Amino acid sequence: MSSAAQLANDIPISMISADLAVGRKRLGSVWNGVIPGIVLVAMITGMAFSAHNVSGFALFSPMIFAVVAGLIYSNVLGTPAHAKAGIAFSQKRLLRFAIVLLGFQLTLGQVVSIGAGGVGIVALTLGATFVFTITLGRLIGVDAKLAQLIAAGTSICGASAIVATNIVTDARDEDVTYAVASITLFGTVAMLGFPLLAPVLGLDQHAFGLWAGASIHEVAQVIGAGFQNGAQSGEIATVAKLTRVALLAPMVIALGLMARRKSNGDRPSDQSGARPPMPWFVAAFIAVVALNSLVAVPAEVKSAMAFATTIMLTMGLAAMGLQANISQLRSRGLRPLALASCAFLFIGCFSLMLVKFA
Numbered sequence: 001m002s003s004a005a006q007l008a009n010d011i012p013i014s015m016i017s018a019d020l021a022v023g024r025k026r027l028g029s030v031w032n033g034v035i036p037g038i039v040l041v042a043m044i045t046g047m048a049f050s051a052h053n054v055s056g057f058a059l060f061s062p063m064i065f066a067v068v069a070g071l072i073y074s075n076v077l078g079t080p081a082h083a084k085a086g087i088a089f090s091q092k093r094l095l096r097f098a099i100v101l102l103g104f105q106l107t108l109g110q111v112v113s114i115g116a117g118g119v120g121i122v123a124l125t126l127g128a129t130f131v132f133t134i135t136l137g138r139l140i141g142v143d144a145k146l147a148q149l150i151a152a153g154t155s156i157c158g159a160s161a162i163v164a165t166n167i168v169t170d171a172r173d174e175d176v177t178y179a180v181a182s183i184t185l186f187g188t189v190a191m192l193g194f195p196l197l198a199p200v201l202g203l204d205q206h207a208f209g210l211w212a213g214a215s216i217h218e219v220a221q222v223i224g225a226g227f228q229n230g231a232q233s234g235e236i237a238t239v240a241k242l243t244r245v246a247l248l249a250p251m252v253i254a255l256g257l258m259a260r261r262k263s264n265g266d267r268p269s270d271q272s273g274a275r276p277p278m279p280w281f282v283a284a285f286i287a288v289v290a291l292n293s294l295v296a297v298p299a300e301v302k303s304a305m306a307f308a309t310t311i312m313l314t315m316g317l318a319a320m321g322l323q324a325n326i327s328q329l330r331s332r333g334l335r336p337l338a339l340a341s342c343a344f345l346f347i348g349c350f351s352l353m354l355v356k357f358a
Contacts, residue, residue, distance in 0.1 A: 037086015037319075044069045044318040045311065061220055063159050064184045066314045067177055070321020079322050087319045091173075095163045095316035099248075102160060103288025104297065104305040105219075106242045114239050118210055121358060122243045125214045125351040129155035130251070133343040142339050143332075145171035148255065149179035150336060154343040157245045158183050158218035163316055164248055168255045173323040178332055180317060182340035187217030190348065195228040205233040207355050213240025214351040217344075249286050 048065035073079070079087065111119060130151045137147025152165035162179050194216065198208045208229050216222045219241055226237025291297075 034086040034089050036080070037083035037088070038090060039086070040080070040083050041070075041087060041090040041315050041318050041322070044073065044322070045314045048314055048318065061159070061184070061218060062310065062314045063317045064180065066318035067180055067321040070318040070323075071177060071326065072321075074322045075326045083322075087322050090315045091319035091323070092167075094312040094319075096167065098309050098312035098316065099160065099164045100284040100288055101305050101309040101312070102245060102248075103285045104292050104302050105309075106246050106289050107293040108289070109293060110239045111243045111246060114210065114236060114243065117358060118236075118240060119243060121210060121351065121354045122214045122240055123247060125347060125354060126155045126244055126247055126251075128350055129343060129347040132346050133339065136342055137336075137339050140335055140339065142335050143171075143175065145169045146175040146179060146332065146336055147339060149175055150182060150340050150343060152251065153179055153183035154186075154217060154340065154347055155244075156248050156251060157241070158187055158221070159317060160219075160245070160313060161248055161251075163313070163320075164252055165255060168252055173320050174332070176320050178336055179340075180320075182337055183217050186340055186344035187221045190216045190344065191221040191225045194225050194348075198229050201352070201356075203355070205230045206236055209233040209236030210240050211352055211355045213237040214244070214355070215347045216241070219245070246289065 045062070045066055047069055048062040051065045051069075052062040114122075133151035133154060134144075134147055137150070138144070142150075148169050149162050149165055149171055152161040153159065155161075159180050162176060162183065166176050190212075194212055195208075197203075203211060209226050209232065212225045212229075212233070213222055213236065216225055216237075219238075222237050222241040223234060227234030292302075
């Protein structure tokens with residue numbers, strides 16, 4: 001008899017059965033813990049992409065369809081208890097990876113291409129809009145965390161900025177849903193309306209592209225508005241918008257430092273040593289931008305990363321919709337919507353002033 005056969009005979013059957021039982025238990029815990037929620041989120045994501053491909057709806061991002069579909073599902077049918085772990089995984093882990101992959105859409109060379117003046121306009125508009133929105137939110141009584149989400153979505157890059165900011169602010173899911181809906185509404189208004197204003201305001205293709213990139217909320221909305229006014233306008237608008245995306249990292253870092261300072265200030269002195277961690281995805285995002293700037297990443301890889309980013313962002317927002325409560329959304333009232341509208345008007349007028357007179 002061979003040594004292998006002898007060894008097999010020496011292993012008790014009970015030990016093999018115990019190992020198999022442990023394996024089945026682990027697989028069962030994974031299935032019961034994460035997979036059902038991911039499957040549900042993936043189904044809603046697929047529906048969102050299908051709706052996006054329907055004629056007449058292509059102007060809207062799959063992300064807004066996903067959050068609305070998740071919201072309807074959870075409030076009509078109810079979210080299954082056994083799916084909650086997978087929903088939480090989609091909402092947190094996938095969103096962080098999506099923000100990191102956004103770095104493949106930007107290089108430092110693109111930022112330089114719009115010139116120091118263009119970068120200055122983008123940065124000044126972002127900072128002024130964020131401060132304006134936070135200040136106005138405080139004055140009219142909007143919850144501070146919701147005001148931060150609206151400020152980030154308006155000043156930086158729409159839904160992507162909202163979910164990235166929420167990793168630091170830790171607002172309620174209903175606040176995230178409200179902010180995404182508001183930003184999508186006014187971003188769509190800007191996408192459709194700004195190109196009509198270009199001849200009225202006397203903006204050439206360069207000026208309009210800079211204005212659109214510095215003021216419109218979502219990347220897709222900027223591209224849609226920019227190319228309506230010509231190829232040069234569309235290219236400049238896209239680069240200006242991606243420059244705003246690059247500023248997502250320092251903005252989230254600043255918010256994290258503010259949250260840490262407030263946390264230390266509110267905590268008893270004997271607990272001051274514990275500090276909330278800075279989000280790792282910010283450093284990873286910066287590293288990916290640097291890699292994309294230094295290494296010639298194939299266009300096919302960039303395209304695949306962009307698609308993966310959109311899928312993960314859509315899954316994350318579907319998960320948020322699944323955990324949002326319509327009654328709690330209604331309880332926010334119209335003040336946050338008024339705040340989003342004022343922020344939209346401010347960023348449009350402020351950036352236009354800089355483009356015209358800077």
